[in-house]
Amino acid sequence: MKSELRLGIAGLGTVGANVAQLIERKSDLLAERVGRTIRVTAISARDRDRRRGFDTDGMAWFDDPLTLAREAAIDAFVELIGGSEGVVHEAVKAALERGIPVVTANKALLAHHGVELAKLAAANGTEILFEAAVAGGIPAIKTMREALSANEVNRVYGILNGTCNYILTRMEKEGIGFDACLKDAQALGYAEADPTFDIGGYDAAHKLAILTSLAFGTEISLESIFVEGISRITIADILAASELGYRIKLLAVALRTDSGIEQRVHPAMIPARSALAQIDGVTNAVAIDSDLLGSILLAGPGAGGAATSSAVLSDIMDVAGGFVPPTLGVPPARLQPYQRARMRAHEGGYYIRLAVYDRVGAFASIANRMAENGISLESIVQRKADLKTGEGTAPVILVTHETTEAAIRAALEALSKDGHLSGEPQMIRIEDLD
Missing domain, CATH: 3.30.70.260 (ACT domain)
Structure with missing residues (x-):
């Protein structure tokens, strides 16, 4: 058996703590599947004294995640802090500069700095894995980066934010107004105290920017996405959609056109008979149209500790097994500059x-x-x-x-x-x- 894989985890919130618990509980199964032991040897979080449900004995504690990334005796760096700037950005760069692979669930970091970090990883002979950054437990990244590598993708689209999908589902099925649904979502933990990032469409836009790069081999271009949220959707719109044979969903769409790539996030009426229209509640879905496979739809839990931890652990196992594909599907030097499509006729009216x-x-x-x-x-x-x-x-x-x-x-x-x-x-x- 190979030598053990030593992990440093920065961020011990719901996901970080759950990942550490799973590694502890499933150690024998993981070792059997990847041919080596996986062990957390270094951790960093704000509060040393908080109980997190796993044994921290023998783990090196770092108050600063940047110091962990720079100095800890680790073979992989797991970033689960969140945010796109400051110490998170610097810590990920520090790990990559050491040639240490990074596993992250951080969509904002990748949407803002993905190309820069991919180039840094390639220059140091390592990569970034980020299955958990898009659509939670759905294997959307692996599907696009690996399973569809021989396909030419024409369009990728889907429901990428569970908060918005929950609100729209409740509005339709129970006739409850937007504000009341939002309050319920906050009470249930589906929406933050400041829900702007979700209901404004920005969370979905970050995820779409990453999917677009994987789909079309282009540099990430978050600023090129047209973004519109769901706060103006009313019961009148929901009822009208039903009468017309549609359901309203917050849709994220990226497609190749003759003038470039089009990216948009906005409420859309989609046929009630379609598979995507059946995605309710906090569930996410990613649809991919390609030349060889035609259309495929991936659906499942888009958020939550268990779903996100599952995706993070899957990436860790890839690192342990030695299978780490290029960060954005192709070597960063081969990423094409993003060309924004000109405004065109909208096919659905x-x-x-x-x-x-x-x-x-x-x-x-x-x-x-x-x-x-x-x-x-x-x-x-x-x-x-x-x-x-x-x-x-x-x-x-x-x-x-x-x-x-x-x-x-x-x-x-x-x-x-x-x-x-x-x-x-x-x-x-x-x-x-x-």
């Missing part, structure tokens, strides 16, 4: 909800503004006007044929200036997924 003052000329204005911007309407539905306050407003729902977002936004801006609309129009993309 758009859903638009307007609150229109119930007055003469309002509908003529809608028709004219749409026509002026080359927008063809598939359907238009007017609800009963609300006459509770002065001049009533009538909810109007439009569904367009294929058009560009620029055309839609120009038409809505003109309508608002015409003075026929109350409040801000709602616009949701329709994705005609299989």
Whole structure:
């Protein structure tokens, strides 16, 4: 049997402590599967005295994770602190500069510094493994980096944030408004006290940036992603989607076009019959369209201590077994510069909800503004006007044929200036997924 693999773990929160517990409890099984013993020999966390459910005797303690990465007698560095800057960034660089492989669950670090770190790893004969950084326990990274290595990927998309999926599922199934669902998500631990990173779509964007690089062999470009969250989704939108045969999901999409790569995160109406529409609650899903396999869908727990720990441990076992592929699927020198796609026609059209003052000329204005911007309407539905306050407003729902977002936004801006609309129009993309 090979000599033992000595691990240094920085960050002993839920995931870090669980990983250490699993290594302790499953030591015989892990050794049998990878041909060597795996042992945690160094740890770093904020509180030395906190009980964490595993035996720390014989482990070197470091108050500073950077010192652990630089000086500890370890063969692999496991970063489970989180964040993209400061000591986390420096500690990962320090480990790589020593030629020590890094295992991380840190999507933000990779989205902001992935290419830099991949180059540093390659220069020092090592790599970064990050299965847990995207979609929790779903083996999305291994699938794209290894199982699909002979495929040309055309599109990768999915549901990458469990908090948003939980909220949208509750809104649809129980008729509960957004704010109430968010409070429940916070009470259950699915959402943070400040939920902006999740409900604003930024968490999904970090994950998409990583998947895009793996899918298309390009440098990571987080700043090129169009991001829109779910805070403006209402029960009215949920009900309208159902009537039209759709469900609303926060969708993350990256696809190759003739002008470059398109990346976007936004609420979307997807056909209720589609497999992705069946993904409910905190579950995540990643769909991949490729030339050889066609379409595949991976679904499972997208977050939580057990799911994330499983993914981290899988990467540790790869290190122990000596199987460490290039960080981003290809050597960093072969990553192509990211080329952002030009704005193009959206294949699924758009859903638009307007609150229109119930007055003469309002509908003529809608028709004219749409026509002026080359927008063809598939359907238009007017609800009963609300006459509770002065001049009533009538909810109007439009569904367009294929058009560009620029055309839609120009038409809505003109309508608002015409003075026929109350409040801000709602616009949701329709994705005609299989």
